[in-house]
Amino acid sequence: xxxxPAGGAVSRRDFLRVGAAGGGGLLLGFALPAGGWGAGxxxxxxxxxxxxxxxxxxxxxxxxxxxxxKVEMGQGTYTAMPMLLxxxxxxxxxxxxxxxxxxxxxxxxxxxxxxxQTGGSASVRGNWVPLRRAGAVARTLLIAAAxxxxxxxxxxxxxxxxxxxxxxxxxxxxxxxxxxRAAGLPAPRSVSLKDPKNFRLIGTPVKRLDARAKVDGTxxxxxxxxxxxxxxxxxxxxxxFGGTLAGVDPGPALAIAGVRQVVPLHDAVAVVADHMWxxxxxxxxxxxxxxxGPNAHLATxxxxxxxxxxxxxxxxxxxxxxxxxxxxxxxxxxxxxAYEVPFLAHATLEPVNCTVRLGPxxxxxxxxxQVPTFVQTAAARVTGLPKDKVQVHNHLxxxxxxxxxxxxxxVRAVEIAKQVSGPVKVVWTREEDLQHDMYRPYYYDRLxxxxxxxxxxxxxxxxxxxxxxxxxVSSELFPKNLRVIRAVGLRQLxxxxxxxxxxxxxxxxxxxxxxxxxxxxxxxQEPPDIPxxxxxxxxxxxxxxxxxxxxxxxxAATKHDPFEYRRRLLGASPRAKRVLxxxxxxxxxxxxxxxxxxxxxxxxxxxxxxxxQVADVVVSPRGDVRVTRVVCAVDCGTIVNPDxxxxxxxxxxxxxxxxVLFGEITIKDGR
Amino acid sequence: xxxxxxxxxxxxxxxxxxxxxxxxxxDVIGLTGTKFGCGMALCGACTVHVDGQPVRSCVTxxxxxxxxxxxxxxxxxxxxxxxxxxxxxxxxxxxxxxYCQSGQIMSAAALLARTPRPSDADIDRxxxxxxxxxxxxxxIRAAIKRASQTGGRA
Numbered sequence: 144x145x146x147x148p149a150g151g152a153v154s155r156r157d158f159l160r161v162g163a164a165g166g167g168g169l170l171l172g173f174a175l176p177a178g179g180w181g182a183g184x185x186x187x188x189x190x191x192x193x194x195x196x197x198x199x200x201x202x203x204x205x206x207x208x209x210x211x212x213k214v215e216m217g218q219g220t221y222t223a224m225p226m227l228l229x230x231x232x233x234x235x236x237x238x239x240x241x242x243x244x245x246x247x248x249x250x251x252x253x254x255x256x257x258x259x260q261t262g263g264s265a266s267v268r269g270n271w272v273p274l275r276r277a278g279a280v281a282r283t284l285l286i287a288a289a290x291x292x293x294x295x296x297x298x299x300x301x302x303x304x305x306x307x308x309x310x311x312x313x314x315x316x317x318x319x320x321x322x323x324r325a326a327g328l329p330a331p332r333s334v335s336l337k338d339p340k341n342f343r344l345i346g347t348p349v350k351r352l353d354a355r356a357k358v359d360g361t362x363x364x365x366x367x368x369x370x371x372x373x374x375x376x377x378x379x380x381x382x383x384f385g386g387t388l389a390g391v392d393p394g395p396a397l398a399i400a401g402v403r404q405v406v407p408l409h410d411a412v413a414v415v416a417d418h419m420w421x422x423x424x425x426x427x428x429x430x431x432x433x434x435x436g437p438n439a440h441l442a443t444x445x446x447x448x449x450x451x452x453x454x455x456x457x458x459x460x461x462x463x464x465x466x467x468x469x470x471x472x473x474x475x476x477x478x479x480x481a482y483e484v485p486f487l488a489h490a491t492l493e494p495v496n497c498t499v500r501l502g503p504x505x506x507x508x509x510x511x512x513q514v515p516t517f518v519q520t521a522a523a524r525v526t527g528l529p530k531d532k533v534q535v536h537n538h539l540x541x542x543x544x545x546x547x548x549x550x551x552x553x554v555r556a557v558e559i560a561k562q563v564s565g566p567v568k569v570v571w572t573r574e575e576d577l578q579h580d581m582y583r584p585y586y587y588d589r590l591x592x593x594x595x596x597x598x599x600x601x602x603x604x605x606x607x608x609x610x611x612x613x614x615x616v617s618s619e620l621f622p623k624n625l626r627v628i629r630a631v632g633l634r635q636l637x638x639x640x641x642x643x644x645x646x647x648x649x650x651x652x653x654x655x656x657x658x659x660x661x662x663x664x665x666x667x668q669e670p671p672d673i674p675x676x677x678x679x680x681x682x683x684x685x686x687x688x689x690x691x692x693x694x695x696x697x698x699a700a701t702k703h704d705p706f707e708y709r710r711r712l713l714g715a716s717p718r719a720k721r722v723l724x725x726x727x728x729x730x731x732x733x734x735x736x737x738x739x740x741x742x743x744x745x746x747x748x749x750x751x752x753x754x755x756q757v758a759d760v761v762v763s764p765r766g767d768v769r770v771t772r773v774v775c776a777v778d779c780g781t782i783v784n785p786d787x788x789x790x791x792x793x794x795x796x797x798x799x800x801x802x803v804l805f806g807e808i809t810i811k812d813g814r
Numbered sequence: 815x816x817x818x819x820x821x822x823x824x825x826x827x828x829x830x831x832x833x834x835x836x837x838x839x840x841d842v843i844g845l846t847g848t849k850f851g852c853g854m855a856l857c858g859a860c861t862v863h864v865d866g867q868p869v870r871s872c873v874t875x876x877x878x879x880x881x882x883x884x885x886x887x888x889x890x891x892x893x894x895x896x897x898x899x900x901x902x903x904x905x906x907x908x909x910x911x912x913y914c915q916s917g918q919i920m921s922a923a924a925l926l927a928r929t930p931r932p933s934d935a936d937i938d939r940x941x942x943x944x945x946x947x948x949x950x951x952x953x954i955r956a957a958i959k960r961a962s963q964t965g966g967r968a
Contacts, residue, residue, distance in 0.1 A: 215911075217909075217910030217911030217912070217948040218910070219910070350904070350907055351907050353909070354903070354904050354907055354909050354912075356912075357909040357912030357915050358900045358903045358904060358909065358915060359887065359888070359891055360845075360846075360847020360886065360888045360916050361847065361888075363846075364913060366850065367840075367846035369844055369846070375841060400830060401830075418829075418833075418837050418841035418842060419840070419841055419850070420830075420834060420837040420841070490947060491911075492849075492857065492859060492911070492913045492914050492945065493849070493913045494850065539912065540911060541911050541912070541913030542911045542913060542947050544947070570850070573851065573852040573853060573854070573857075786907055790907065790910060790950075790953070793952050794910055794948045794950060795949070798947070798948075798949050
């Protein structure tokens with residue numbers, strides 16, 4: 144789409160107010176500058192005098208608004224992205240306001256993926272250059288405007304603290320005083336980025352810009368939206384995967400005070416009420432009849448059996464090097480293992496929700512989403528409206544973890560809204576959220592290694608078997624979206640068309656270890672009607688667990704210390720070796736532990752980062768596992784905000800432990 | 815009509831007596847800082863204070879609150895322990911997604927009011943019912959300790 148929300152349509156809730164400047168809601172349209180960049184849609188209808196690009200807007204009062212095309216779900220991107228912009232724009236973070244971007248792939252696509260989305264650990268990697276450049280363009284224009292005002296050489300001026308200074312005379316003009324002139328200037332052909340040694344923000348532990356609103360209750364998540372005349376709905380989807388609605392008598396729900404309507408859908412029932420309590424009571428009162436369909440007796444064991452059988456098939460090759468068969472045949476010893484990892488739910492603490500106002504001429508949605516343009520497309524499809532009649536108001540996310548990369552709940556909400564008069568907020572109960580999450584796939588992995596007489600691997604095979612998230616997602620994306628194809632590259636496109644799921648093998652295809660003869664392949668095997676989706680850390684979370692477990696098996700079988708065993712295989716990967724050694728040193732690796740305690744080490748290479756961890760674990764006589772300490776060493780390259788990196792490691796460790804110890808989702812009787 | 819005392823104001827609400835306070839706050843009064851997480855008192859996101867004690871508003875029928883004072887995250891900064899907790903949360907940048915943090919701060923503020931110098935065991939006991947999916951637990955513990963050390967008035 145080619146449109147931001149028109150001037151008056153931007154609600155106050157669209158603005159995340161930040162810092163000391165956050166006293167009042169600022170209502171600005173998406174006016175573009177009179178001359179120069181982009182199409183001048185909406186110009187003149189707002190007080191935003193200067194918008195050099197899609198990310199920065201400065202008004203005549205000098206208020207700097209940074210438009211966040213990435214969404215904040217805890218990862219700190221609403222601090223990191225402003226740091227990149229403000230570093231080059233030369234403004235203080237305390238003086239900027241943040242605003243959620245509207246859906247617009249043309250302006251806000253993630254450079255690494257080609258669509259506007261937040262996920263895949265891409266925000267800083269993908270925007271490191273583009274956002275600094277966006278800031279530098281604005282700074283360059285503001286300096287040029289000041290130089291023109293003073294009739295001096297721009298090279299004799301510099302920008303700092305939201306103002307331009309003329310160095311020889313000390314004259315000073317604030318950005319707000321320069322916006323009209325700057326808006327009339329042509330875009331610079333090129334801009335120079337700051338020398339990293341002059342960074343004043345990047346690399347420092349800047350405090351989170353979203354923190355205050357999150358400690359005083361004013362932060363607005365999607366679920367917090369309130370509209371005049373709004374009803375609240377909650378729903379039950381057929382508990383058996385793939386089942387449909389047979390029928391429902393709305394009477395018992397309608398008898399409850401506050402219930403307004405019962406909405407039957409193809410495979411679900413929603414109850415619409417004045418408030419969530421009535422909606423929940425109403426839903427509970429219904430005796431819904433379901434057609435349970437072919438999965439009525441499905442159990443986890445059936446799914447595992449199908450995966451195990453599929454693991455006998457040849458897969459699509461993700462990597463093949465050397466002569467694996469010969470090396471395996473001539474190995475001194477061969478070790479094999481199979482690993483299973485269960486379905487896992489996202490369980491975002493903010494239950495899935497979406498608010499819809501549907502009229503004859505348009506549709507507005509309020510929610511927290513990692514994929515605003517997908518939301519727009521989905522709503523357009525369900526309503527039959529053109530995309531430019533669908534407005535998406537994004538919010539802070541009460542957890543994403545991949546759940547909000549999906550639009551299933553948007554489709555549901557719009558289907559319900561089609562049968563309801565006036566705005567409706569659809570909120571899933573926690574039970575519904577867990578039972579109808581789109582889980583991380585159940586994977587079945589088979590590994591084999593041939594070892595030489597010293598125990599080092601001379602042959603390595605790894606077959607990943609599981610459902611393909613990427614096939615489901617990319618079937619909608621690849622054929623028609625040139626931007627995506629350009630972003631992900633022809634190689635990935637071809638691999639995907641051939642049936643390889645590059646996400647499913649990420650972390651398996653290229654372990655950091657020296658493995659001279661290696662074959663990694665992928666077999667797609669879908670569970671019946673159980674949707675699977677990206678889960679925090681995506682492919683690597685599954686594969687690192689499997690690969691590192693198998694490396695431990697090899698070390699144990701050949702009576703090597705697991706740290707030394709890994710270290711010897713890292714000759715070609717100095718960064719990996721360094722974090723491994725650092726984690727081992729810091730943890731006191733090698734020191735003896737009391738009975739019932741153990742210590743493990745693991746290494747990860749993913750998304751350009753290297754991480755090693757040592758975990759101390761106590762196992763009680765009853766078999767309860769307790770992780771008492773984790774030592775973590777990280778090399779993530781250039782760091783924008785070290786405190787955010789630390790926070791992500793702390794949180795990721797706990798998320799991982801939770802998944803391993805408590806996260807298993809099982810299926811019985813198709814539910 | 816039910817009379818509620820919320821954050822120092824008296825509110826008349828026309829709701830069923832069995833309706834949990836959570837939905838009265840969020841859907842009727844419009845105080846959305848108190849969060850819905852599970853509806854079964856399992857996650858702590860909905861924690862508020864009733865006469866200074868932390869309660870799970872998702873399982874607290876409004877009819878039980880007659881004559882009692884309800885304090886939510888929107889007003890907890892007006893209490894010394896709430897203000898200290900909020901400041902410590904900011905000092906240590908505890909929050910990530912932030913959705914659970916209203917409940918975390920309400921539980922922490924109640925703990926600090928009751929036990930100004932909580933031990934690790936006190937913290938575990940008071941905070942065990944508050945889930946954070948982002949995994950900010952390490953910082954929550956550190957922030958409570960920090961708040962306890964700032965002591966006295968916030």
